[in-house]
Amino acid sequence: MSLAMLIxxxxxxxxxxxxxxxxxxxxxxxxxxxxxxxxxFIDDHCQRLFTGCARLGIAPPDRxxxxxxxxxxxxxxxxxxxxxxxTRGSGGRGYRPSGAMSSNRVVALHPFNQSPHGALRLRWCxxxxxxxxxxxxxxxxxxxxxxxxxxxxREGEADEGLMLDTEGEVxxxxxANVFVVREGALITPDLRFxxxxxxxxxxxxxxxxxxxxxxxxxPLWPHDLETASEVFLTNAVRGIRSVASLDVLQxxxxxxxxxxxxxxxxxx
Amino acid sequence: MSLAMLIxxxxxxxxxxxxxxxxxxxxxxxxxxxxxxxxxFIDDHCQRLFTGCARLGIAPPDRxxxxxxxxxxxxxxxxxxxxxxxTRGSGGRGYRPSGAMSSNRVVALHPFNQSPHGALRLRWCxxxxxxxxxxxxxxxxxxxxxxxxxxxxREGEADEGLMLDTEGEVxxxxxANVFVVREGALITPDLRFxxxxxxxxxxxxxxxxxxxxxxxxxPLWPHDLETASEVFLTNAVRGIRSVASLDVLQxxxxxxxxxxxxxxxxxx
Numbered sequence: 001m002s003l004a005m006l007i008x009x010x011x012x013x014x015x016x017x018x019x020x021x022x023x024x025x026x027x028x029x030x031x032x033x034x035x036x037x038x039x040x041f042i043d044d045h046c047q048r049l050f051t052g053c054a055r056l057g058i059a060p061p062d063r064x065x066x067x068x069x070x071x072x073x074x075x076x077x078x079x080x081x082x083x084x085x086x087t088r089g090s091g092g093r094g095y096r097p098s099g100a101m102s103s104n105r106v107v108a109l110h111p112f113n114q115s116p117h118g119a120l121r122l123r124w125c126x127x128x129x130x131x132x133x134x135x136x137x138x139x140x141x142x143x144x145x146x147x148x149x150x151x152x153x154r155e156g157e158a159d160e161g162l163m164l165d166t167e168g169e170v171x172x173x174x175x176a177n178v179f180v181v182r183e184g185a186l187i188t189p190d191l192r193f194x195x196x197x198x199x200x201x202x203x204x205x206x207x208x209x210x211x212x213x214x215x216x217x218x219p220l221w222p223h224d225l226e227t228a229s230e231v232f233l234t235n236a237v238r239g240i241r242s243v244a245s246l247d248v249l250q251x252x253x254x255x256x257x258x259x260x261x262x263x264x265x266x267x268x
Numbered sequence: 269m270s271l272a273m274l275i276x277x278x279x280x281x282x283x284x285x286x287x288x289x290x291x292x293x294x295x296x297x298x299x300x301x302x303x304x305x306x307x308x309f310i311d312d313h314c315q316r317l318f319t320g321c322a323r324l325g326i327a328p329p330d331r332x333x334x335x336x337x338x339x340x341x342x343x344x345x346x347x348x349x350x351x352x353x354x355t356r357g358s359g360g361r362g363y364r365p366s367g368a369m370s371s372n373r374v375v376a377l378h379p380f381n382q383s384p385h386g387a388l389r390l391r392w393c394x395x396x397x398x399x400x401x402x403x404x405x406x407x408x409x410x411x412x413x414x415x416x417x418x419x420x421x422r423e424g425e426a427d428e429g430l431m432l433d434t435e436g437e438v439x440x441x442x443x444a445n446v447f448v449v450r451e452g453a454l455i456t457p458d459l460r461f462x463x464x465x466x467x468x469x470x471x472x473x474x475x476x477x478x479x480x481x482x483x484x485x486x487p488l489w490p491h492d493l494e495t496a497s498e499v500f501l502t503n504a505v506r507g508i509r510s511v512a513s514l515d516v517l518q519x520x521x522x523x524x525x526x527x528x529x530x531x532x533x534x535x536x
Contacts, residue, residue: 025293130398142410
């Protein structure tokens with residue numbers, strides 16, 4: 001249930017059934033946190049959305065129009081989750097996109113549901129992520145792998161699941177990026193074949209540099225979890241969350257995550 | 269533009285924006301040919317749809333209701349393309365599907381556009397298909413790879429594109445299955461990691477057995493195209509189509525495709 005929704009600028013809860021987002025997942029989305037009436041990291045979210053449009057050849061929305069619609073759906077709200085969806089548009093015969101389509105956009109505010117406090121209990125997901133460098137990093141609408149991954153456990157059995165790709169590399173959690181700390185340095189998957197270049201992930205990388213913490217983006221393997229002194233997840237809405245366990249592995253260290261959250265003023 | 273559309277049984281052209289097909293590509297579709305007022309291979313299409321629902325844990329539509337709605341949108345029409353979309357339903361927080369969702373269904377009739385006659389000119393697609401055995405074979409709504417593949421050439425430059433997966437296996441054309449003939453025997457990719465178990469593909473395999481033609485489903489490689497005496501594509505709407513060329517490779521042989529099309533009475 002959304003609190004407010006605009007579709008192509010008009011109050012509506014319906015999209016045309018020939019929208020290519022519905023027909024093929026041919027589009028992109030963003031999920032951002034509204035805090036004290038302001039959308040956190042709005043520039044980063046817009047940037048990723050526009051990068052995704054460029055990658056998929058989707059006509060980007062006009063930035064000023066988009067920002068005006070965001071202001072409209074968030075007006076008067078203090079806290080919430082902003083969701084933006086941009087699809088290639090309506091119609092077109094089969095998979096082939098017609099060149100001159102104007103994209104459809106949905107701008108909606110949803111209630112913010114506080115997730116449980118404390119460090120997270122993770123599990124390994126059985127389902128593997130396919131590889132496709134052309135789709136890697138962007139937040140596109142083809143999310144069946146994540147839907148099936150989250151179906152693997154019942155609510156309460158775990159807080160999140162870590163996902164491997166078909167070659168066995170660690171990519172991400174089902175809806176968060178992952179960082180491990182080893183000898184004081186941060187490592188996060190490079191996301192060259194899959195995963196989403198998270199807005200909070202980028203903020204953490206920048207903040208770490210300011211704190212003189214080494215960060216590397218590189219292939220990550222299950223072994224790197226076994227040798228990590230600290231593990232945390234990042235997500236634009238839920239911030240930085242320390243990890244307490246991953247199946248039988250356990251961590252009590254949370255100091256790097258705490259320093260980064262403080263540096264990014266995420267406690268609001 | 270559809271000629272007639274029912275959404276959950278009601279005449280409509282709009283779906284709710286919180287539909288999970290729109291939000292995540294969390295659903296399935298079927299595209300079938302209406303010939304002389306009858307949906308060709310309707311049982312096969314329904315069977316694949318129900319198999320897909322079972323695989324994804326989506327509540328299947330009631331079969332009698334679905335068939336009644338198909339009869340309703342095709343009533344009075346002689347020829348056309350029937351498209352069915354079934355999604356997991358509306359709402360649910362994030363990727364996690366709630367257990368008790370009732371699926372949404374769209375049943376629509378579209379005009380049939382005759383594709384050019386004659387043997388097809390194919391090209392290799394640059395984009396590779398990711399691997400995911402959990403999604404292989406079913407006709408799910410995560411189709412960005414196919415959309416990007418069809419964006420690789422302008423209309424008229426080629427008729428179809430053949431797709432490799434990340435390991436270099438030949439999987440399919442962007443919207444058709446592929447068969448090669450070698451020493452009189454048929455080979456088609458086994459689709460264990462990706463691709464769609466086409467309705468026409470299954471009919472061809474059955475018809476070949478009746479004609480005493482050997483058929484094997486196995487990994488197919490670019491080399492198998494180079495050594496093929498005949499190549500054809502299959503698709504539920506467009507039938508069996510002989511291939512004349514694939515980049516520099518050329519074929520003039522069409523006899524196996526012709527025998528199969530005759531056996532399946534596809535000339536209507």
